[in-house]
Amino acid sequence: MTTVTGTDSARHDSDELLPPWWRQATVYQIYPRSFADGDGDGIGDIPGALSRVPYLAELGIDAVWLSPFYPSELADGGYDVADYRDVDPRLGTLDDFDALVAALHERGIRVVVDIVPNHTSDQHAWFQEALAAGRGSAARERYIFRDGTGPDGSEPPTDWDSIFGGSAWERVADGQWYLHNFAVEQPDLNWSNPEVRADFVRTLRFWSDRGVDGFRIDVAHMLTKDMTEPLLSKAELEALPKDGNHPMIDRDDVHEVYAEWRQVFDEYDPPRTAVAEAWVDRSRIPLYARAESLGQAFNFDLLQADFDARQFHTIVDDNLALAASSGSSTTWVLSNHDVVRHATRYGLPDAERTETGAPTRKHGNEWLLSGGREPQLDREKGLRRARAAALFLLGLPGSAYLYQGEELGLHEVADIPDAQRQDPTFFRSPGEDVGRDGCRVPLPWTADGASLGFGTGGAHLPQPEWFAASAADVQDDDPDSTLTMYRRALALRHELQTDEQLEWVDTGEADVLRFRRPNGWEVVTNFGTQPHALTPGREVLLASGPVDTDLVPGETTVWLAPA
Incomplete structure (x- = not known):
């Protein structure tokens, strides 16, 4: 079908x-x-x-x-x-x-x-102005500042967590706190402000x-x-749809x-x-x-x-x-x-x-957390x-x-020394998640x-x-x-790309997907390990690995020319 x-x-x-x-x-x-x-x-x-x-x-x-x-x-x-x-x-x-x-x-x-x-740097001119201007200023209204809790306001306004770890609030010199859903150096902007x-x-x-x-x-x-007060707790936020x-x-x-x-x-x-x-x-x-x-x-x-x-x-x-x-x-x-x-x-x-x-x-995280050693x-x-x-x-x-x-x-x-890591996720964890530096290493030319x-x-x-x-x-x-x-794939894609439709072609094998584009161009991917037989006589335009005549090896994709 x-x-x-x-x-x-x-x-x-x-x-x-x-x-x-x-x-x-x-x-x-x-x-x-x-x-x-x-x-x-x-x-x-x-x-x-x-x-x-x-x-x-x-x-x-x-x-x-x-x-x-x-x-x-x-x-x-x-x-x-x-x-x-x-x-x-x-x-x-x-x-x-x-x-x-x-x-x-x-x-x-x-x-x-x-x-x-969503946020600026804490070095942005607006945020520096907000720090200098003080409580109740128009400059602070561009961000999300709140008074703290506790007898002396020394506790954060809520128990919210930053995505990078730790509290989502940071206290400034005059005692107020600002919201940062990411790193402490990334204060959230107030999008209610024109x-x-x-x-x-x-x-x-x-x-x-x-x-x-x-x-x-x-x-x-x-x-x-x-941000209407009273602000909800972390548990209350998580329970909301x-x-x-x-x-x-x-x-x-x-x-x-x-x-x-x-x-x-x-x-x-x-x-x-x-x-x-x-x-x-x-x-x-x-x-x-x-x-x-x-x-x-x-x-x-x-x-x-x-x-x-x-x-x-x-x-x-x-x-x-x-x-x-x-x-x-x-x-x-x-x-x-x-x-x-x-x-x-x-x-x-x-x-x-x-x-x-x-x-x-999330696949791959367990490998990152182990520094790439296991599995x-x-x-x-x-x-x-x-x-x-x-x-x-x-x-x-x-x-x-x-x-x-x-x-x-x-x-x-994966094996980047701790002293050379840059991702705030690593430092805010601290060290429990090695972060994203591993995919950001400079390219080899x-x-x-x-x-x-x-x-x-x-x-x-x-x-x-x-x-x-x-x-x-x-x-x-x-x-x-x-x-x-x-x-080669991008050159062929420009030649073959057509309307935004595809038609699945039944392969009879659960591990093999095949689809046809409106002009007859077909893509066959063998996700399994055993070869998949093609209909004889189809021209293979491109393959992700070595192919034998009329066979798609395991873990391989072939592009077939329009019939």
Whole structure:
């Protein structure tokens, strides 16, 4: 039996009646501080990224997503923003940014930048003003300040926890406390304040006027909050349903903010795009992906799935249906700057599953917590599965988001000395969770040389010796390398991509998934270990590993030419 899912592309671009570019784009995430270092100070920067534009063009991506490059004290890898309308001097200048945008646009690559609206850095001019202005000031109304509890106000206003560990409140010199849902250096903004809303509109226009094509909205579900007193306890908050009326998370009124942003985006031709990072109940995702809101939202299901046919099939069906309900296209992602790289996740023992096949824990965390020592990582199996999953993903309708280094088949770096770690999760735990540094280690561009070609002055996180074998220059001319596979896949994807539909083809095997796109292009993934027989005579356009005639080996994906 076959099942048809998905929706036709919306065709409303101005002149050519083509679907908007982002609906089925391949977007490459650059974590700037770990991508390429142009000045040799050990930190990746905008000139470094500019030097790698030819590499990006050859890879065949449609857009670059730049993680934060703004002035920051790096309390949270740049997500503590001190100035939303400038470039961190360690990463370059606005002129450097303009040059990067121009170089990418010249090659037909669009630019998406991160916007971090839930909180600023404690070094932001507004927060410094709030500290100096004191209690009851207009400056403090831009943030969430409260008096403490207890006889002398020395206890936090509530027992809420920060996502990074410890209390979500920090006391200042005059005795008041401010809310920080993330690191202590990241005070939450008060989105009930009109000045906050107006300033972010200015920021969106600032970058749009410089040629930015779209925005990725960090923790898009957390901006608006109901801070009416008395404030609820942690237990009371946790007991409440997250149905749009929760005081702290995924409130319906956040979409008033995004409706205003959508008006700004639509002032431009073509309209600027946006994609929400919204960790919400799946039924709520379409609210963020609607055309009148941000227009697209991440789905993170594959980040938490095993390499398992049943899980992948369910995830594809569910997310294509969600996208259809909002009129948007879905987004597929296997790795990003916040999770264990998928080549490593797939090389670990599979997660425990519920009766529905869903993993019962966030896969990979137990390996991180042990520093990468237990359970045993099977690197070859992990890479083999990662390559197969990548070709499966790149054959799907919708946007594909790639994380820097996955095209090199990089594994997670677990054995980083404690003294060299940077992630606040590690320090706030303290030390119980080693955090996200392992997926943020600077990329290996060459098999030798200073910091493996990242830059002349070393790397801000230590690169392991085994990185050298995965360097871009090692893989560049190797027809069997992961880099070559990605280049070939993205070139074929541009040729073969069609309307946002797929049809499942029954394989007769629970471990083998096969789907057909409207033009006859087919993708077959063998999640098992035994070979799967194909109908004789079909042309194999691309495979994630060695294939014999008319057979798909275990843990392998093949692309079949239209019949």
